[in-house]
Amino acid sequence: MRRTMPAGPRGVLEVDWPFFGELCRALALRVARDYQPEIVLGVAKAGVIPGVVVASILQSEFASMTVTRRAEGAAPVLVSGPPATIRGRRVLLVDETCDTGSTMKLALSEVRALQPAEVRTAVSFKTGEYGPDYHAFETENFIVLPWDREIVQNGELVVRPEYAARL
Secondary structure (H helix, E strand, O other), X not given: OOOEEEEOEEEEEEOOHHHHHHHHHHHHHHHHOOOOOOEEEEEEOOXXXXXXXXXXXXXXXXXXXXXXXXXXXXXXXXXXXXXXXXXXXXXXXXXXXXXXXXXXXXXXXXXXXXXXXXXXXXXXXXXXXXXXXXXXXXXXXXXXXXXXXXXXXXXXXXXXXXXXXXX
C-alpha cells in the first residue's frame, strides 16, 4: 500500500515491498544506461537493502560500509569504512534516501580515500537539495520503508512509536 497523507509540513509516503522492488529496478536501469560499476557499496543500514538488489540486477559485486547518526539531527558518524577491494575499481555508492547529503558526503570522502577508479552515487529517494548521480524517485514526503515500519516490542510487532503519530 502506498499513500501520501499530510503530517505537518510534510506528507507521508508509505513504501510497500512491491513498490520498493520497482524502485530498485528503475534505479538499476538508470545506472546501467551509462555506468557499469564493478562493486555496489551499500551504506548501512537502509542503503544496504537497495544496494544489494541493484548489485544483483547489475550483476556486480556487493559490499557495505556503515554510517550512522547517534541522534536525530546529529552529524553522521563513520562506524565501519568501505573495503580495500574498491581500490582501482568502478564503485556505485548506494543509500536509501538523500536529503542534505551529509551522509553521502561522508561516505564519498571515505570511498575516495581508497582511490577507486571512479565512484558514482545513487539513492532510492531524493528528498532534498543534494543531487546524487542517480535516483529512482524524488519526493519531499517523510518516507516509511517496509522494513522499518514495525519493530518488535515485548515479543509483538508494533508500529514504530516515532512513526505512529504520522500514520
